[in-house]
Amino acid sequence: MSNSSGQDKQINYIEFNVEDISRAKDFYGTAFGWTFTDYGPAYCEFSDGNLKGGFAHSEGVRSGGPLVILFADDLADALERVKKAGGKISKEIFEFPGGKRFHFVDPEGYELAVWSDK
Template structure:
């Protein structure tokens, strides 16, 4: 199903403090970081990204599952969005982070293997 929110992500330059906060508040299980400094939350419901290596930004965003990431980015730009993180294909998924005209960060994504 496309055009639905089905993932969330928290970007933080303080991953241990962030893990402590959200685990304490919601009881979330937050796994160990990958080589890309990314930890899965509750077995894949979301992710926690250590942003230290990419400038230390902080965000909490939702991901919208789309049919075509590049097309969604182009349409978003036509409607006034700006690109925060350009289209990335990490092998498993293709995604991009955008900022809507009011300053809210969000993302679009799709799995690469649609079988």
């Protein structure tokens, strides 16, 4: 009998420190269709349909850290949705050995990327 959850050594949750939870929810809900569960005024959990994470209220957000990369079936459409939601494109679509991707900065100052194998 195994006691393993099948998730050992896998990324399980991502948390962003944000100055404005409402602004983060608006951006990620509009750009990527994420859903949210509020846990009081200082914390909100998000779900992208596969992975869960959270937005924690924090003053003075700093950039840096690991690059979070999302996947999109239609990269050009994802780029337009990010722009429409208020994201700033920091690297336009470029090719790499696995496909194509672009980088953007969200309204809280985090840089993320979106990639596609098409």
